[in-house]
Amino acid sequence: MILPARKVFPIQIGDKLFRLSGASISSDAPSYFSQFFEEQLRQNEGADSVRTLYIDRDPATFEDIALHLQGYHIQPRDGPHFVKLFADAQFFSLPRLTSQLYSSTIYVRIGDSEFQIPRDLFSSPGDSPNYFSLGFAVFFTTPTDVFPGLSQRTLLRPPSILPPSVPNRSAKTFADLLHILKGYPVRIRDEEHRTELLRDARYFHLKGLEQRLLPHSISYNLARKTSEIIIRLEDIRQSGISFVADSAVSSPAAAPSPASTASNLSASPGWVFYQRPYVDSEAYSLVMEVSGEESTMLYVSASSGSSAARYARATFHRQALSRITSLFSIIANKMNLPIMQPLGLMMMERGAGVASLPVSPGNSGLSGDRVKVRIGDDADVTLDGKPWDLHEEDDDDYGEGMNVDPGPSANVTGRRKYIETEDEEDEEWVVRKAQWRLRVQAMPGGAQAGKSGLEVVLGAVKIEACSSERGRNSARGFLS
Template sequence: MASSTSAAPSDGSHTEQTIHKIPDILPRERVFPIQIGGEIFKLSGASISSDAPSYFSQYFLCQIKQAQQNGQDISASIRTLYIDRDPVTFSDIALHLQGYHIQPHDGTHFVRLFADAQFYNCKLALEIMVTLYEESIFISIGDREFQIPRDVLTDPANSPNYFSLGFGLLFARRDEVFPGLDREGLIRPPSILPPSVPNRNADTFADLLRLLHGYPIRIRDETHRDELLRDARYFHFKGLEQKLIPHSISFNSVRQRSEIVLRLENVQKSGIHIIHDRAEEVIEEGGIAAFAESMSGWVNYSRPYVDDAPAELVLEIGAESTRLHFTTDGPRAEFFGDTCARVSKLFEVIATKLGLPPTTQPLGLLMASGGARSLRAVPGNTPLSEDLVIVRLGPEAAVTLDGEDYTYTPPHLAENADSAGANSRKRRRTEGALSDEPLEGENWTIKRGQWRLRIQRSTHGKSNFECAMEAVCLEAFSSELGRNKTRGFLRN
């Protein structure tokens, strides 16, 4: 009988150093025939023993022991093992048994290797699971195969996600890969489909994957952005979603503060912060005691999972859902539809951050009427505002009214300017009078507006604080004529 070291070259896969690490289960120099489908594979005892215990090692070991018990020649007693499986897939498993590293190259190859390796009880199945959990995920998105590096999917800002949760359930434990099936009596493994998401667009996912790798992409238009956002939400990439939503972050050198412009519908509760006006301290939830009545502050925002520090929030509201009323107490804002509900929810969150109750309704009345959900979602049901929200409209606000630039002058400043004979900009009114400020009872419809949210001492008595909206940039019209001026014709 040849020595174990001399048997290594005949197999071509084990070095002298590794041959001694192979368990002494089957004679290492003996060749064992295995027929998979219509193709015969001949593997040495060293190759089969290196992966023991497995289906192959148990099969041939039983034959050897039976031959020894019966006093038979081992060479004549070894029968060919026949298994009705795919020989192409087994050729890779045979390479694994001979010591070669096997790397799946697509989703179909991945599941076939995994299913057959599990069926044969090979350690290759464990290596594939290690590949799954530590290296790459193979999946088909739309009509294209993707190999996704594992580290891309384990970023805390974007996990757990569709892939980490889905693959974690699919391959949770090695001994329960085929739940509900008895491995001992299993004739063949069940059919496993390659992981796929057929109802998503491959090009869109390729863009998301590029962003996850840290590379920028060019967002062609709003339709493209909407597609990216929709699929980012589908795959549960929360951090990526926050990066994709329309926003602008800049440093305001005049105010010496960082600002973030964000649309109302994209504001999330976890990103809201209240910054003390003087101390520049963040007021945490329930921090009303630290917020002195003589102080004021500003609502700040940090995108969840993305931003490290909050910036002063400039809230953008569009869709012609805001109406500005000019009253004796100053400008007041009225909101409609979903915008009204969103502003109300935002005020509830701000009230909670200040340690105030989210609603001013008595508990008994709430219970009798069906709870807080039965209340109309209007700012007046929060402790920070009446139904018409206080607006601060100063000369620094950039206002476009009826298609023309307009500078608002508060009434008391306008009176001083008129008495001094100041030459200020005028605008025409329907009554023929010239005035630099709107008349009492007039209202504007705000097509688009940007606002800062200021927390200040209350003037309505509902609580110690109120939220005022400070106009930053407004696009408004005062009549149907002004609205019609902004109309455009349909494109061919």
């Protein structure tokens, strides 16, 4: 039964009487109002007299609902007004208004400020689902099931809903995040500002925005004919790591791809590439920065007159150790390398498997406990606050940057004896900051127990280190 369009029906909301036509009530039906008055007309067999519908709700909120029924577009003014409209629209079973509010702008209070956020602002990859789509779902699940666990038929009152609010976050920082999400350039005032932006981007689960805010640098290296990305070790994510063989890097036919060396990996050396998740459309040659607290010890070999490079071994400590170990393990997994761990013996001795192994790059299958390092003549090294030079004559390796070590059959005794025996190590450096390229190449002697036959070599790009406590103290400043 359809309500007569010209007939007026009385509705008492709180202490105020509203008179709405059948056309207005039917504009958003079936609803609580249409069902009530249809039943009245059915019982009275079309008589003119109908009883007034009494509902104990807020008349000020119903004024906006009445405007909606009369054909006007209503817009919530703020968060409290939004939840009042939303709760009453669901309570009165107004399907069109409920759907309109469900898909409308997000009204939320961050800190001490109100924000109106268009829902399509979170359409970028990685930015949805987020805090707003997940955190408020307990109240607003779907337009047809707004109050989970409550029966519409037995609901005397809609539950009390607080306006969406995040009081423990900064309104100013959130405004900066919205400014970036709207497409404006990322302008970081200082590192403290970046830290605030990253902290809140993670809090609100905006993963794509977080990747854009991470400190990084992307540039094209003309000498190497490849694009490079510099990013900190702690900011590297597993999904962005890939291995690209030399044949793929040097091929002009196509850009390097994470899937480029899916076969014959063990036969071809290559480089580790990185692509920021959700943000980058291609992978770049990775230059990994290790900075922050002192966490790297470098054991530099004596100079060899037959090489334009110095070799060393690096040990990592604190969080850098676990991150490097995890990174090397991920690289091995990405390359589908067969790690030949003696699992049977391991389980007999330790009562567990790989999980019982200590945190060390040596358990990744791509390195020893001390990671091999190459410091070429292209590396910028500052030692004890002064530029450091190799002081070596040019040879065949000069100008090649970071080169692949010769195969096992080559005569490499003079070069390698300094990095494989502890008694030949001449210098110990405490590295404060460093940037490394990651090279994967064949391991001398081939595959061994617990190893894959390949190893990761860190190629020095830039190093700041001190060789003694005096050098460290010279860089120490006084408290201001």
